[in-house]
Amino acid sequence: MKTQPTNPKQAGSTSARPPAKRAEPRSEPPPGKPGDRFQIADLCHLLESYLEPRDVADVYSAYLFGAEAHEGQRRVSGEPYIYHPIEVARILAEMHLDAKSITAAILHDVIEDTPTVKEKIAEQFGEDVAALVDGVSKITRIEFQSQEEAQAENFRKMLLAMASDIRVILIKLADRLHNMRTIAALKPERRRAIARETLDIYAPIANRLGVRQWAAELSNLGFAALYPLRYRIIDEAVRKRHGNRKAIVEKIRVAIVAQLEREGLHAEVTGREKSLYGVYRKMQQKHLSFDQVYDIYGFRVIVDKADTCYRALGVIHNLYKPIPGRFKDYIAIPKANGYQSLHTVVFGPFGVSLEVQIRTHEMDRVAEAGVASHWLYKSGDSVADPTQQRALQWLKDLLDTQQKAGNPREFLEHLKVDLFPDEVYVFTPNGEIKKLPRDATVIDFAYDVHTDIGNRCVGAKINHQLVPLRTTLRNGDHVEIITADWGRPSPSWLNYVVTSKSRAHIRNFLKNQKVDESAKLGERLLTTALEDIGADLQKIPADSRQALLKTLKLKNWDELMSEIGLGNRLASVVARQLVPPTEAEDASRFLRLFRLRSQKPKTKEPALAIHGTEGVVVTYARCCRPIPGDPILGFLTAGRGIVVHTEDCPNVVRYRKHPEQWIDVQWERDIKGVYPVYVRVEARNQRGVLASVAAAIAEQEANIDSVSFDDRDSQYTSMDFTIEVRDRVHLAQIMRRIRALESVVRINRKKG
Structure with missing residues (x-):
């Protein structure tokens, strides 16, 4: 809502200082100010109705300081810039905020729009006022990749300041309210952008803090600017x-x-x-x-x-x-x-x-x-107020979310979700009431109780009945979470949680899990690659490691291992960077790679064992659905780690041209768990055929993930099952049992 100073020398001047003594309010307006405009004298008169004379004098001193700092600056409308801070202070004074808030409101753009520094404000008006002004100021000296990222960073900084002093957001809301009242001076595209931000962020924040007067006006002004017709x-x-x-x-x-x-x-x-x-x-x-x-x-x-x-x-x-x-x-x-x-x-x-x-x-x-109605400007004791405590708890939860968020855009997404709650009330086993947004699930409840409860939850009871984790909560539900030490968040949870707190904690856990697992996998891959050239990872000198990290511009050894485990760097290349080959070895390696162009690489070293518990850094290809017992090979894919295929998978053909990315893998002897596999059953189209096939699968202690139909004609039908099996032996038992059914004509495993 502002332009560059019309006179840069004057606009940036801070040489003249306010008088050392407390300035007494005077009634005359600054030069050029119309008589019908709200003036500093009017503001002082309003403040005198509830503040001490000493506080009013402090506010007037801030006006003199601000007027000098903004001298020569004009708003887009053409009026002197100092009018805007006075109007912002007026909005806060009508809510009876304390003197420091009013002072900070008058100075709220001084740091951002003039060369004045925070230390200068602290020297003149105290650390509290300087902290308020700094909290409201935007981050203007950092370059961002996009406007959205800059916006998100501004909100992050504002929330950090709000956590220590709730008055920061009240000043910011008053600033936005006056900007919206005068938004007509801006160009249409700028008006729409500011109006959208107001409706998405500022009006909901005002509503969340209970300042309904401001929330209603911000919403109406934003609506008028965004959709005038x-x-x-x-x-x-x-x-x-x-x-x-x-x-x-x-x-x-x-x-x-x-x-x-x-x-x-x-x-x-x-x-x-x-x-x-x-x-x-x-x-x-x-x-x-x-x-x-x-x-x-x-x-x-x-x-x-x-x-x-x-x-x-x-x-x-x-x-x-x-x-x-x-x-x-x-x-x-x-x-x-x-x-x-x-x-x-x-x-x-x-x-x-x-x-x-x-x-x-x-x-x-x-x-x-809302919060503004409870600001105890005389005692300064805001902590004892229950409304302030609720607001600060909300801010604490938001700060926890922003610390877990992977990037500014992700945090902004969480913030928007958190600003539109339609609450549901449920009870813990101890009778404590928990407030959650509408459509919140059992997992949202678990994370609201405690992060560890959410991370380890494996089941739940609602009103003493077992329910799935994705169950939506309703008002009055009694919820009990079942946890286990082996419980871990699943990426699928992100599809149905609704609170920003849950989403942030799940993403943070998965991100850390991926880093840990990829580092362990990377170390295994590098050890194998070094053994292939006759070297030992444990015997690599520390100087060689540090030199390589410096060359690759990585912070530490774990980061390099994680890069290898995720497939972003090839273990064979890193091994040769640690142990450079001789000319004879280089020629021999070239011939070996040339021969491997048309066949799977063979090594004398043992293959990498797949345990089945590697998590997110080892995935199983959906095209062939490998299961324990299948001959397999691994393909190192950037960002995903190792993708495991069966050797006869049709899609493996296109990887033949990249033998350097192949990883020789094999199943661990005592591998545990269940693995999905595709099975097609062709049967006579008669009543009860699906039930009989499903019963046969259940008899073999297997679970059906999904089933679909493909009717060929009136006599025969094809059914595609996704079944969870332990290994090839288990799959063979299931297929034999299904093949024995009278109605089944053919059964085969699907690949490709």
Whole structure:
């Protein structure tokens, strides 16, 4: 929202310093400032209503400092830049934030847009203010590969600052709110980009922190900037309907007040209109017409005590019939941002539905201002406040996520997911309540309890019944996680977990597992390659190792082993870099490789043993599905490690031209586990044939992964099974049992 200074020399000047004594506020505006604009004197007058004179003087000193630092700078609209910080401070002052927050708001762009450094601000206004300003400032001196990566890094830095002081995000939200109020001065493509970011990130953050006033305004402003035509159409429709519906809303409000008074309850009752963005979202998500959305009216009932909320709820339900399943008690179980209220939807008069929110005055204050409403600017004690604690816990979880994220884009993806929770409440075996996003699974619950529980979970019970790990949780479920020491996260979990915390921990575990396994495999491959040329890895001098690491620009030996295990570097090449060949050896090797062009390489050294537990660095080709007992060969593939094929696999032919990437492998003698294999069964097309084949497979203690049909004609049908077997002997037993069935004509194993 800003341009380069029109006078670079003046814009960057910080030579003149604010007076050593505390400056007293003065009423005159800076040169050229129109009289009807919100001025620094107006800000000081607003601050005097709740701050001490000394604090107001500090804010005015910050204004003088900021005005000098931004001298000569103008916004895109052409107005002097200092107007923007004053408006940001005004937004925070209306929420009654403390003096340091207001001071930081006035200085929030000084580090980013002028040569002024953080140390200078700390010297003038203290370390707290300097830390707030630095937390709000973007990372502008680092080069990023893309705008998305830069955006993600900015959010990461902001979250780190937020974790130590929640006021950072309040200042940033106020900054974004004023930018959105003045966004019309920007070019259309820039407006759309900022509006999209506002709707995706800033409005949800404001909502998550409970600052609903800002969240609603940010959403509407973002909607208007991103979809101006849609905004205008819905706005006109709302205006047309407002006159007709206003009388209906007032009549319902009066009826509610009268019923409450008859029961001896005094309450403030107000009618509420949906925001334009809320109307649009409802229409878009539920595919509704405007009339269908606008028929839902909202009313807010504010009483004195929490007990009275429940009494008022009873009165409302006696007056209008409640809609089943549409009641929510956020008083007993508050939202993560501290929001408390009773929500109910009832059948109202005139054939319309009414949404009624019932809360106390204190709850209403929290609902509108969230964390900002609880900022104790006098005592500075924010830790004791439960809303602040919930917000800080959320930030702590986000920081844990960003530390586990592999890259900025991944973190930004997690952040967006985490900002749109539609909560479900479940219970631990001890009766503790856990809040999770809607559609959360058992695995999400396990990771929410503890990372180790998630990493080792192998099963679960919901309401004392065994369920799969992918089971979706519902409100009121009692969940018990079953763990085992051998339990490990599976890559398939990423397909159905929904929380960013779970996703980040699973990815982090798999990434570390891949590094560990690839390093072990790489060491085995290098040892074999060195033995092939008559060398011993243990006898390689440390100087030779360090020299090679320096040449390859790698940090340590484990990183090199991991590179070999993942197939990014060939063990034979690394071996020759460690032990350079003589001319005679080089010529002999050339002849040997030439002969290997048309046949599988033969070595005198023992083949690499496959244990079946190598995890992600050894995979089994889907084309031929090798199982223990099959003659196999390995092919080193960059980034994937070793891919194991059967020797007669049709796809092996295309690897013949790359013998240097072949790895001689063999099955370990006592290999354990089960392995999928393809089997085609051709049978007579008669009733019960699938059941009889499935029963035969089950008799041999094998599991069916999948089955598909290919009807050839009315007499015969083909069934393709994916079966889990232990080895070739087990597969032979299964095939013999199926072949013995009267209805089966032919059975064979599929490859290629």
